[in-house]
Amino acid sequence: MVDDMLRTPRAVRDAERFTAHNYHPLPVVISSAEGAWLTDVDGRRYLDCLAGYSALNFGHRHPQLIAAAHAQLDRLTLTSRAFVHDQFADFCRELAQLCGKDLVLPMNTGAEAVETGIKVARKWGYQVKGVPAGQANIVVAEGNFHGRTTTIVSFSTDEDARADFGPYTPGFTVVPYGDLAALAAAIDENTVAVLLEPIQGEQGVVVPPEGYLPGVRAVCTERNVLFVADEIQSGLGRTGATFACDQDGVVPDMYLLGKALGGGIVPVSAVAANADVLGVLKPGQHGSTFGGNPLACAVAVEVVRLLATGEFQRRSAELGERLHAGLGGLIGKGLVAVRGRGLWAGLDIDPALMTGRQACERLMERGVLAKDTHGSTLRLAPPLVITAEEIDHAVAQLAAVLAG
Structure with missing residues (x-):
């Protein structure tokens, strides 16, 4: 218990102490982000596969959106x-x-x-x-x-x-x-x-x-x-x-x-x-x-x-095919089922392997952030600015987690 406390960032411990416990976040403390990537207080980068529950469809700090916000803040x-x-x-x-x-x-x-x-x-x-x-x-x-x-x-x-x-x-x-x-x-x-x-x-x-x-x-x-x-x-x-x-x-x-x-x-x-x-x-x-x-x-x-412009809808459709093809290849290798459309997927993990929370914790250790729901189900919803290579990376890290 003491060792676990020492490994937990102070910001996480303080959040647990002073915040109502209506969330159970992963023990990572994010300090900056750009595009599909997050960086924690220690400088480690993570691929964001949640995108704020789809609030970040256009990625973190999209230049056109940031410019609009800055301009309006001055007026x-x-x-x-x-x-x-x-x-x-x-x-x-x-x-x-x-x-x-x-x-x-x-x-x-x-x-x-x-x-x-x-x-x-x-x-x-x-x-x-x-x-x-x-x-x-x-x-x-x-x-x-x-x-x-x-x-x-x-x-x-x-x-x-x-x-x-x-x-x-x-x-x-x-x-x-x-x-x-x-x-x-x-x-x-x-x-x-x-x-x-x-x-x-x-x-x-x-x-x-x-x-x-x-x-x-x-x-x-x-x-x-x-x-x-x-x-x-x-x-x-x-x-x-x-x-x-x-x-x-x-x-x-x-x-x-x-x-x-x-x-x-x-x-x-x-x-x-x-x-x-x-x-x-x-x-x-x-x-x-x-x-x-x-x-x-x-x-x-x-x-x-x-x-x-239609650009983001096309990216979601095209890259979504790649995501679902990769995830489909993991059915029978730790995944029981995959659902979804576009860059949105629900994954049912074999509950005999691990819970969804455990999968998210192990993905976090490998530099990918996702969110569990309802036991052994994971949700993946990366920003629509994610690249094909980054999708392949996320699928590979999931495969490694499922393989133990």
């Missing part, structure tokens, strides 16, 4: 939405165009975007669909991860996220992910929305069965229900397309966006939908002091412009 950082600033219209217009929607509502965190989507869907249900007051319900999926607010954990099926945080918010019906028949059966006359992740990230990068998302779209259209797609992790290039929904030829009624939208610099989230949906909100009914602030908009509009 204006916050006004609140009481006034209009000179970055706001460009961001909202260009993000709306990227999404193919009429309107954008900027917020800060992903959880705020989800909460906003829930409120908008309910208000649309009452004002447009004609659901009786207080009776609106939303259909969600088992294994979901939409955030950690009280309302959101009310419909979580992860007991770590949910237990002891009640009383819970009513108005949600949970059905198995990927089961279109169960979803259709759960919709009634008071259902206002179906809220889904096109690919479930926290659950282990779970891709739904072929035809599921188009089926959800068809059912929602037929039953006059909003299809709300949580693309906070899966969107903005991660899966090889601008949105994961694109790969199934599906257009939801509402996009929930976050993480990569802030370029890894500032928290930025947004809801995008047409005027017949987002138009139900009127002044005073929803808001955020920091939502759509000048610094956030200056960075986020550059993110949208990077995506508008």
Whole structure:
């Protein structure tokens, strides 16, 4: 125990002493980063295969995004939405165009975007669909991860996220992910929305069965229900397309966006939908002091412009094939299964070999940082600026860890 304490960096020990233990980070202390690489306080470099849970899709300190942030810091950082600033219209217009929607509502965190989507869907249900007051319900999926607010954990099926945080918010019906028949059966006359992740990230990068998302779209259209797609992790290039929904030829009624939208610099989230949906909100009914602030908009509009080139979507698709081919070669050699799309993969390790946490610790020792979830599952989500050689390096280090 004493030896372990001596080997643990002081910053890690102090963090454990003075911070609420709502996270269990790996014992590494990062001091700088660039592109796909992180450097710790001792000068050791690590290949980042988590990318801030997809918040760093464009890598650490992307020059175009850093330049936008620096320029804005010298001019204006916050006004609140009481006034209009000179970055706001460009961001909202260009993000709306990227999404193919009429309107954008900027917020800060992903959880705020989800909460906003829930409120908008309910208000649309009452004002447009004609659901009786207080009776609106939303259909969600088992294994979901939409955030950690009280309302959101009310419909979580992860007991770590949910237990002891009640009383819970009513108005949600949970059905198995990927089961279109169960979803259709759960919709009634008071259902206002179906809220889904096109690919479930926290659950282990779970891709739904072929035809599921188009089926959800068809059912929602037929039953006059909003299809709300949580693309906070899966969107903005991660899966090889601008949105994961694109790969199934599906257009939801509402996009929930976050993480990569802030370029890894500032928290930025947004809801995008047409005027017949987002138009139900009127002044005073929803808001955020920091939502759509000048610094956030200056960075986020550059993110949208990077995506508008299509370069990062192509990189994710092409390099994702290389990643999945390499990982596929490890099935039967320590891996039980590999899932995912683009530069996003969920790996199930043979639990007889090691836990996911142990795998991450051993990868860290070999200079690769990743994150475990649900026992023996790893998630890989490297920045989209990663190279083919760096992908091969990460796969080789994983192979070495699995081989013991």
